Amino acid sequence: MIVGRAWKYGDNVNTDVIFPGRYTYARMEPEEMAKHALEDLDPSFAREVKPGDVIVAGRNFGCGSSREQAATCLAAAGVGAVVAKGFARIFFRNAINSGLLVLEIPDAVDAIQSGDRVEIDTENGVLIHEGKRHPFPPLPDGVREILAAGGLIPYLRDRLAKEG
Amino acid sequence: MGKTFAEKILAQKAGLAAVEPGQIVTVKPDLGMSHDNTAAIAKLFAKIGRKRVREPEKLVVILDHVVPAASVDYAQNHREIREFVREQGIRFYDVGRGVCHQVVVEEGLVGPGDLALGADSHTPTYGAVGAFSAGIGRSEMAAVWATGELWLKVPTTLRIELDGALPELVTPKDVILHVIGRLGADGALYRSVEFAGPLAGRMTVSDRMVIANMAAEMGAKNAFFAPDETTLSYLSARTDRTFAPVFPDPDAHYEGTVRFEVGELEPQVACPPDVDHVVPISEIAGKRVDQVVVGTCTNGRIEDLRLAAEVMAGRPVADGVRMLIVPASREVWLRAAEEGLLALFAEAGALVLNPGCGPCLGAHEGVLAAGEVCLATSNRNFRGRMGSPDAELYLGSPAVAAAAAATGKITDPRQLI
Ligand code: SF4
Numbered sequence: 338m339i340v341g342r343a344w345k346y347g348d349n350v351n352t353d354v355i356f357p358g359r360y361t362y363a364r365m366e367p368e369e370m371a372k373h374a375l376e377d378l379d380p381s382f383a384r385e386v387k388p389g390d391v392i393v394a395g396r397n398f399g400c401g402s403s404r405e406q407a408a409t410c411l412a413a414a415g416v417g418a419v420v421a422k423g424f425a426r427i428f429f430r431n432a433i434n435s436g437l438l439v440l441e442i443p444d445a446v447d448a449i450q451s452g453d454r455v456e457i458d459t460e461n462g463v464l465i466h467e468g469k470r471h472p473f474p475p476l477p478d479g480v481r482e483i484l485a486a487g488g489l490i491p492y493l494r495d496r497l498a499k500e501g
Numbered sequence: 502m503g504k505t506f507a508e509k510i511l512a513q514k515a516g517l518a519a520v521e522p523g524q525i526v527t528v529k530p531d532l533g534m535s536h537d538n539t540a541a542i543a544k545l546f547a548k549i550g551r552k553r554v555r556e557p558e559k560l561v562v563i564l565d566h567v568v569p570a571a572s573v574d575y576a577q578n579h580r581e582i583r584e585f586v587r588e589q590g591i592r593f594y595d596v597g598r599g600v601c602h603q604v605v606v607e608e609g610l611v612g613p614g615d616l617a618l619g620a621d622s623h624t625p626t627y628g629a630v631g632a633f634s635a636g637i638g639r640s641e642m643a644a645v646w647a648t649g650e651l652w653l654k655v656p657t658t659l660r661i662e663l664d665g666a667l668p669e670l671v672t673p674k675d676v677i678l679h680v681i682g683r684l685g686a687d688g689a690l691y692r693s694v695e696f697a698g699p700l701a702g703r704m705t706v707s708d709r710m711v712i713a714n715m716a717a718e719m720g721a722k723n724a725f726f727a728p729d730e731t732t733l734s735y736l737s738a739r740t741d742r743t744f745a746p747v748f749p750d751p752d753a754h755y756e757g758t759v760r761f762e763v764g765e766l767e768p769q770v771a772c773p774p775d776v777d778h779v780v781p782i783s784e785i786a787g788k789r790v791d792q793v794v795v796g797t798c799t800n801g802r803i804e805d806l807r808l809a810a811e812v813m814a815g816r817p818v819a820d821g822v823r824m825l826i827v828p829a830s831r832e833v834w835l836r837a838a839e840e841g842l843l844a845l846f847a848e849a850g851a852l853v854l855n856p857g858c859g860p861c862l863g864a865h866e867g868v869l870a871a872g873e874v875c876l877a878t879s880n881r882n883f884r885g886r887m888g889s890p891d892a893e894l895y896l897g898s899p900a901v902a903a904a905a906a907a908t909g910k911i912t913d914p915r916q917l918i
Pocket residue numbers: 566600601602621623797798799857858859861862879880
């Protein structure tokens with residue numbers, strides 16, 4: 338169960354504002370990356386975000402570069418999930434591979450405002466906001482396994498270790 | 502029912518008779534490309550617990566993003582990459598060879614019927630030579646190194662037919678900006694895009710690269726131009742490999758088909774901060790510029806430099822404007838030098854830089870201050886992309902860039918000739 342406050346943004350939130358290009362090739366650990374999360378869009382975010390908080394956004398979240406730090410920095414900042422009307426393709430993959438839950442629930446996006454309390458029950462596939470239940474389809478098995486392992490790297494480590 | 506290019510090639514690379522859109526398949530790529538992010542990928546790879554990459558001969562690493570190194574940190578990053586590729590026996594191009602996508606195509610590392618995955622969002626560029634190529638993340642590249650395979654979702658396909666004769670000084674860049682303006686930054690999200698029609702058939706490999714490169718900006722997973730004589734003669738000069746081209750079936754099922762007639766198209770400009778905020782040049786003409794960039798994986802080829810030089814036609818760079826010329830590769834740089842173009846730009850007051858990404862990603866070689874305005878031939882104009890989040894970045898063709906450099910404001914290049 339994920340419980341947190343919503344941080345709401347618009348359409349086309351791109352990877353340059355999530356994690357600026359000027360840091361992309363700087364060598365940084367995830368905790369350091371978290372300090373720059375959303376820096377060019379909302380400088381208060383990295384300072385005030387709490388574990389379990391949920392980012393709520395419009396269409397095409399994460400468009401732009403393939404930089405995985407855009408997903409890693411949000412996961413490291415403790416973001417519980419990103420709920421959007423839609424995601425850019427590579428960001429969507431990077432998020433899952435970083436162990437960051439990403440959900441497309443358009444009607445919830447319309448209802449939620451910044452600061453609202455949001456609960457997400459991944460077991461039962463439902464987001465709860467102000468007493469209203471917004472169901473979402475179950476995640477594909479492969480995706481669930483990667484998220485459960487905490488991302489693609491730990492998932493592969495376990496799998497390859499088993500294969501020997 | 503017939504199959505699209507993506508459906509046919511993904512079935513083949515997954516070892517299946519047929520696949521459907523939406524199906525998740527495990528494919529074995531023919532090429533895995535990474536660049537300055539290779540050290541970061543190597544760290545992820547180490548965490549998987551493997552010592553050696555599985556198939557080094559299928560990998561390539563090209564240093565291009567911040568080259569030569571702009572800080573101690575970048576230098577250390579490059580150094581780790583050099584050590585890693587040497588240890589692992591991975592094909593490597595060091596700083597100065599050029600922008601990764603340009604080098605992959607120039608070196609003939611991909612061709613018709615190949616499946617390439619790159620840890621870079623503009624990997625769809627190789628669709629210009631009939632390959633299936635898509636961008637992936639760093640963890641995924643580490644997975645490819647470790648296992649030689651990766652899961653992909655079979656996309657639906659959008660067909661874009663291009664027709665009409667391009668008016669003078671209107672270029673493939675204007676065509677793709679126009680298409681993105683119409684379809685939107687998520688207009689091809691998750692989809693494969695097949696470019697077809699008489700104009701696509703007449704385009705050079707360089708023209709097709711501009712379009713396939715920018716298909717990423719409308720969310721496309723990959724872009725595709727059917728390989729033809731043009732493709733094969735380009736590749737035969739560069740590699741001895743033989744290719745097994747894959748074509749869509751004539752009765753393939755498309756999610757949609759859109760036709761664009763370009764006979765009346767004006768030069769186009771994408772305005773900040775969105776790539777799909779595209780206007781005909783007449784609507785934005787007169788806007789002051791501080792910096793102009795000709796280069797990048799979108800428009801840094803010899804054809805682009807020739808066009809920019811033609812529009813400048815001996816005029817100097819306007820007072821107060823910095824013009825940066827960034828050839829996409831060493832090959833382009835040498836050719837431009839031979840043709841006298843580099844000298845011509847330098848004499849006009851431009852600054853000719855080394856091959857590579859240049860200022861495209863806002864890390865070095867010409868970042869923008871707050872309040873500055875830049876017109877670039879690159880592919881992305883997001884806030885902060887080329888430096889300060891308070892700079893403005895406009896995108897246009899090399900002709901539009903040259904006209905802006907010569908006049909100090911956004912200008913229809915047709916007025917200069
Ligand atoms: S030139 Fe720009 S868009 Fe192309 S690979 Fe380099 S940074 Fe990316």
